[in-house]
Amino acid sequence: MTAEPEASDSPAAPRTGRWRRMVDAVDERMGIKALAYPVPEHANNLTWSLGGVTAVAFVILLVSGIYITQYYTPIPETANQSVRDLVLHAWIGSFARSLHFWAAQAMFVSALLHLLRVFVHASYKRPREGNWVVGTLMFLLTYLALFTGTVLKWDQEGFEALAHNLDVAKLLGGLGIWFTTKLTERVPILLRLFNAHVVIIPGLILVLFVLHALLVKRHRISSHPEIPATGLEVSEPFTAHLKRVAAFGLVLVGALGILAVLVPPVIGPTPVDGIEITRPPWMFWWFFPFEEWFGVTSIAVVIFALFALILLVPFLDRSPRRRWQERKVAMGIALGILLAITAITVEVWINNPKGH
Numbered sequence: 001m002t003a004e005p006e007a008s009d010s011p012a013a014p015r016t017g018r019w020r021r022m023v024d025a026v027d028e029r030m031g032i033k034a035l036a037y038p039v040p041e042h043a044n045n046l047t048w049s050l051g052g053v054t055a056v057a058f059v060i061l062l063v064s065g066i067y068i069t070q071y072y073t074p075i076p077e078t079a080n081q082s083v084r085d086l087v088l089h090a091w092i093g094s095f096a097r098s099l100h101f102w103a104a105q106a107m108f109v110s111a112l113l114h115l116l117r118v119f120v121h122a123s124y125k126r127p128r129e130g131n132w133v134v135g136t137l138m139f140l141l142t143y144l145a146l147f148t149g150t151v152l153k154w155d156q157e158g159f160e161a162l163a164h165n166l167d168v169a170k171l172l173g174g175l176g177i178w179f180t181t182k183l184t185e186r187v188p189i190l191l192r193l194f195n196a197h198v199v200i201i202p203g204l205i206l207v208l209f210v211l212h213a214l215l216v217k218r219h220r221i222s223s224h225p226e227i228p229a230t231g232l233e234v235s236e237p238f239t240a241h242l243k244r245v246a247a248f249g250l251v252l253v254g255a256l257g258i259l260a261v262l263v264p265p266v267i268g269p270t271p272v273d274g275i276e277i278t279r280p281p282w283m284f285w286w287f288f289p290f291e292e293w294f295g296v297t298s299i300a301v302v303i304f305a306l307f308a309l310i311l312l313v314p315f316l317d318r319s320p321r322r323r324w325q326e327r328k329v330a331m332g333i334a335l336g337i338l339l340a341i342t343a344i345t346v347e348v349w350i351n352n353p354k355g356h
């Protein structure tokens with residue numbers, strides 16, 4: 001870590017005003033002024049603040065999630081009805097559930113855009129390889145949170161998602177035991193997925209986020225590949241940058257609030273075993289063709305392959321070049337994968353409205 005300013009030993013400059021004195025007093029004990037590290041001017045826009053926007057979406061998910069958990073029962077017999085009761089009878093229950101749903105979409109999209117921003121500017125290159133790995137793990141956890149959240153509502157869509165998952169678990173042999181009744185017959189899989197969704201996954205994201213933010217502070221925000229380093233670049237303290245991120249966050253809260261009121265997510269009836277009539281949320285559509293060509297277990301292989309490839313990006317692309325124009329192979333491969341995933345997703349959206 002970089003050397004922190006000596007808070008208590010250095011003679012403090014004379015301060016006026018109650019607010020200043022309070023900040024100084026808190027700083028002396030908590031070192032909060034270490035947060036005022038320099039952020040370059042080129043980072044003062046939305047594209048370079050997408051990580052912060054992702055963090056805001058995560059906070060909305062935590063707050064709305066804590067609220068709706070008060071009304072949810074993670075037991076197969078009553079789970080679906082408890083979600084209906086939440087929507088119909090709990091105070092702002094429908095709004096809270098809807099906000100949770102839309103914040104999940106927002107977190108996924110902004111994390112993906114943040115990843116793409118970091119990729120296009122090659123901000124993952126030395127010394128930020130470790131932070132790219134931490135980011136990839138958070139992205140994988142976001143994906144898992146979307147999956148477990150889909151199962152929790154225990155309608156046909158959630159049930160089919162779980163059925164696929166059990167098929168994939170078989171492929172993992174001993175490692176897949178967590179998804180089977182072999183681990184314990186006493187605790188239903190739904191309850192274990194609930195634990196994963198509300199404790200394990202968000203807990204891991206929180207721990208990784210602290211590490212992610214500390215590494216950003218240690219390495220500073222990367223320079224802009226198109227702006228030659230002169231040593232005279234203008235910067236502002238991170239605390240000022242944070243105010244900008246908070247403003248973007250407020251816009252996000254407003255937009256999600258409107259969506260939550262106007263477009264609430266549906267909940268289907270209790271599930272029927274042995275049929276396949278729904279399709280999962282859109283971020284899972286891209287592996288439909290693999291399932292059709294190579295069977296359901298291929299899903300595990302393609303997801304593993306894609307996330308492994310993302311994780312390895314800094315170790316595969318080791319040249320110091322950072323301008324996208326000079327990284328034709330990396331940009332070409334990324335664009336190819338992105339276009340293929342987008343094309344499959346649009347194809348499923350148009351031609352496969354009721355599942356497969």
Ligand code: HEM
Nearest residue numbers: 048049050051052054055111123132135136138139221222
């Ligand atoms: C999923 C939740 C994530 C959160 C909450 C998050 C948050 C942040 C924040 C607040 C920053 C500071 C700069 C900015 O806002 O752009 C940042 C930077 C960074 N993030 Fe993330 N991030 C996440 C995911 C990812 C992913 C998926 C990757 C890549 C695989 C990644 C890689 C990086 C890197 C390398 C930096 C340093 C960028 C630079 O110095 O220009 N992050 N992240």
